[in-house]
Amino acid sequence: MNGYLLLGYAVSLALLWGYALLLFRKSRVTRSRRQQTQ
């Protein structure tokens, strides 16, 4: 496969799914904060 193609997909998928994982982690932290508040 072409190197540019691999670079394009690697960067795009890392950005998109990296943000999804960041949101997932933040939601877990928020959930534990909510439980502490309750």
Added chain:
Amino acid sequence: MHLWHPSYKEHPKSRSHWPMTVLQPVSQLKHSFKEGFVLTTHRKALTTGYWILTGLLFVCGLIMLVVAPAQTAFGPAQRIFYIHLPAAICTFLAALVLFVASVGYLWSRSIKWDDLASSAAKVTVLLCTVVLLTGMIWGKSEWGLWWTWSPRLTFSLVLWILYLAYLIIRPMIQSPTRRATICAVYGLAAFIDVPLVYVSVKLMPDIHPSSVELEPTMQLTLLVWFIAIPLLTAGLIAAGSSLNTQQRTLDTLARESNSNTDLANTHTGEPS
């Protein structure tokens, strides 16, 4: 009138009369849907299923882009457009969500619209970054240069800067109401660039290709990406908006709790 809530273990009339016994599951279901019981109970399963489906579509898309034949009119990096094109369309859609949320906030003054707008702005910047990067990589492979100041590329960069500025401005404004109002007005104004990006190729001479001939396998591959990326976009916007709402509620609760503690300490004479 008999009041019943889904949090009760049994319907109060259950097993007392046969018609109610027969009708109970249906009536419970109606109550459950009405109160959002089913949604809250199964929310976790639905969310997990949604993300698994999106992930599987991405895996399918990656496999299919290897299998799909190459477009002879373009170079070997042509396959990058399977992610570039849906990401570009989803950038416009995310910007449209931000626009609608801004109108919603200015119309209703409900802060939940601002949570949605903030989340949509982040996703717009994220997708626009993907579009610019994949475009640059494709350009380098195809034309031998990373960047050229063609109308579509320039308007796309302006779009990215406008929405990035939106995200930079937000934390600078302390008052939540003032922040929401200013950002809503900004969100409406920034949307002007979206149609400019879209029509720039049609109206002005541009190096950027405006249409590509596709074989059926390529069309199918593009379709998979056209389902996967909007699903991911919608999921990211919804998750971000929900997170914003939860964080805002928690911050309000924490502030109220602190002020109550301060008040109690003032009464007892203890330092806070």
